[in-house]
Amino acid sequence: MKTTILIVDDHVLIRKGIRLLLEGLSGLEITGEACDGTEAILLAERHRPDVILMDLSMPDGLDGFAASQIILSKLKSTKIIVLTMHDEEIYVRKALQLHIHGYLLKNSQANEIQEAIRAVMSGERYYKTQIPEEQLSRLMKVEGTESVLTLREREILRLTALGYTNIQISQQLSISPKTVENHKSNMMQKLQLKDKHDLIKYAIKNKFIDLF
Secondary structure (H helix, E strand, C coil): CCEEEEEECCCHHHHHHHHHHHHCCCCEEEEEEECCHHHHHHHHHHHCCCEEEECCCCCCCCCHHHHHHHHHHHCCCCEEEEEECCCCHHHHHHHHHCCCCEEEECCCCHHHHHHHHHHHHCCCCEECCCCCHHHHHHHHHCCCCCCCCCHHHHHHHHHHHCCCCHHHHHHHHCCCHHHHHHHHHHHHHHHCCCCHHHHHHHHHHCCHHHCC
């Protein structure tokens, strides 16, 4: 029996490209294509696909996260694999929080998509992004309910990205400047970053400024 697939993306050329990739693989059957989250829900209920390949950024209608949440609440046996350009931690963490089964980047090869489909159909999670493997493993262990960083570390990271000095951060959080510096060192070790400049870039890329 073939695994049935629903493709969801707001760009028709991307949908056709994904269809072309998958039609060359054995054991898969495309049951439909949707251009936004609202249509994805309708087609999911109509066709009850085994797997949905879900884009995240769809400006017209519901986005991929909102659509996934609704679909997963209605169709317990359907698996969802996010297929997106976003590899930031905040997106991966959101996918884990919603219990989305897989997460791939749009530059993935056909064999990677096939491997992801096989994995989720076997009851496994399949997350493959550009986030360092150790960091991704930590995220998955906590089921996406929190960052690999502690709440205090996230507070310090946010203030650092906003341009606060160690002394200003220490005054705002009622801790010593030395403690602030120790937290930054711990964060760089956890995130496998080389220096404080990389730490700031990480905070901006992963939208820590917007998290509080």
